[in-house]
Amino acid sequence: MSYVGPDFEPPQPRRSRRGPLTVAVAALVPGALAGWLVWQAVADDSGDGAGPQQTQGAASSAAGSPTPSSTGDDKDASPTSSAPAAPTPLKGKVVVIDPGHNPGNFQHTAEINRKVNIGTNSKECDTTGTATNAGYTEAQFTLDVSRRLRTILQQQGATVKFTQNGDRSWGPCIDERAEIGNKANADAVVSIHADGAGAGQRGFHVILPGTVHDGAADTRPIIATSRDLGERIAGNFARETGTAPSNYIGEGTGLDVRTDLGGLNLSTVPKVFIECGNMRDSQDAARLTSGAWRQKAASGISDGIVSFLRG
Ligand code: ZN
Numbered sequence: 001m002s003y004v005g006p007d008f009e010p011p012q013p014r015r016s017r018r019g020p021l022t023v024a025v026a027a028l029v030p031g032a033l034a035g036w037l038v039w040q041a042v043a044d045d046s047g048d049g050a051g052p053q054q055t056q057g058a059a060s061s062a063a064g065s066p067t068p069s070s071t072g073d074d075k076d077a078s079p080t081s082s083a084p085a086a087p088t089p090l091k092g093k094v095v096v097i098d099p100g101h102n103p104g105n106f107q108h109t110a111e112i113n114r115k116v117n118i119g120t121n122s123k124e125c126d127t128t129g130t131a132t133n134a135g136y137t138e139a140q141f142t143l144d145v146s147r148r149l150r151t152i153l154q155q156q157g158a159t160v161k162f163t164q165n166g167d168r169s170w171g172p173c174i175d176e177r178a179e180i181g182n183k184a185n186a187d188a189v190v191s192i193h194a195d196g197a198g199a200g201q202r203g204f205h206v207i208l209p210g211t212v213h214d215g216a217a218d219t220r221p222i223i224a225t226s227r228d229l230g231e232r233i234a235g236n237f238a239r240e241t242g243t244a245p246s247n248y249i250g251e252g253t254g255l256d257v258r259t260d261l262g263g264l265n266l267s268t269v270p271k272v273f274i275e276c277g278n279m280r281d282s283q284d285a286a287r288l289t290s291g292a293w294r295q296k297a298a299s300g301i302s303d304g305i306v307s308f309l310r311g
Helices: 004-008 011-028 031-064 069-082 103-107 109-113 138-155 174-183 220-241 282-288 291-310
Strands: 094-099 115-117 122-124 159-162 188-195 205-209 255-258 271-278
Touching: 094 138, 094 174, 103 109, 103 138, 115 174, 138 159, 138 188, 138 291, 188 220, 188 291, 205 220, 220 255, 220 271, 220 291, 271 282, 282 291
Parallel strands: 094 159, 094 188, 188 271, 205 255
Antiparallel strands: 115 122, 205 271
16 A cells, blocks of 8 residues: 555665765765765755655545545545646756847947957847837847746746846846856756848748857857757747748748857857747737737747757
């Protein structure tokens, strides 16, 4: 029976696990630090082991005494497992979302025009981004989609970090945006944008890092994983939004490879950009300015990330 397990099995593996670990740490590290580490090791061990055991123990004793054996366990298991409800497939995963540009960039042209090194060459720290003909800015769009995306990813258990959240007056610079993903050791990074192409040019595309090995830039380790991430985002974005891939970049694939973007060149973790549509085209703009459509966009991007992270 299942309640035999918690009462009977755990003490032995717990003791044997804790024993060598404690001895090894104590032998390696002298003084107070050793004490702290041993405490950490024991605390971690008992924390990992005791949580479920206590739950199971309490559950089995509570359910076990009034009701006989397996029926009691089954009855107990169903409400306990359905109570948390939402599955958290992204637990332990770190996703960095990079909302392109910054609503304040328009007022800080001197700061954002400063050149930064992107490995291959120098480039402006950041740009203002584009806007629809009616004045809805790309920076507003990217923050909105990013926040929607964050909500969905957090609901699935991911740890989500932003490069900016409208909480600073400009930037950050493209090299710092890359650095934020790198320092977070992100499992996936997506940079959210919308394009500023000519009227009649429509649809979305995902930008993948091309091979760059120059100066501080070396994309070779992230080429394959970024492509995988990008293909999954493109497919799910198309399905979820019902939007066709770009008719002006990528020859209908919805994918483009670039070696001139600092945010990709300097990344050491899987990263892509998505241009969700063309703000300068009236039909695309109608979509980009719709909250309902942006929710679908966030959902499609999220589905791609989840698919990538689950493998
Ligand atoms: Zn942009």
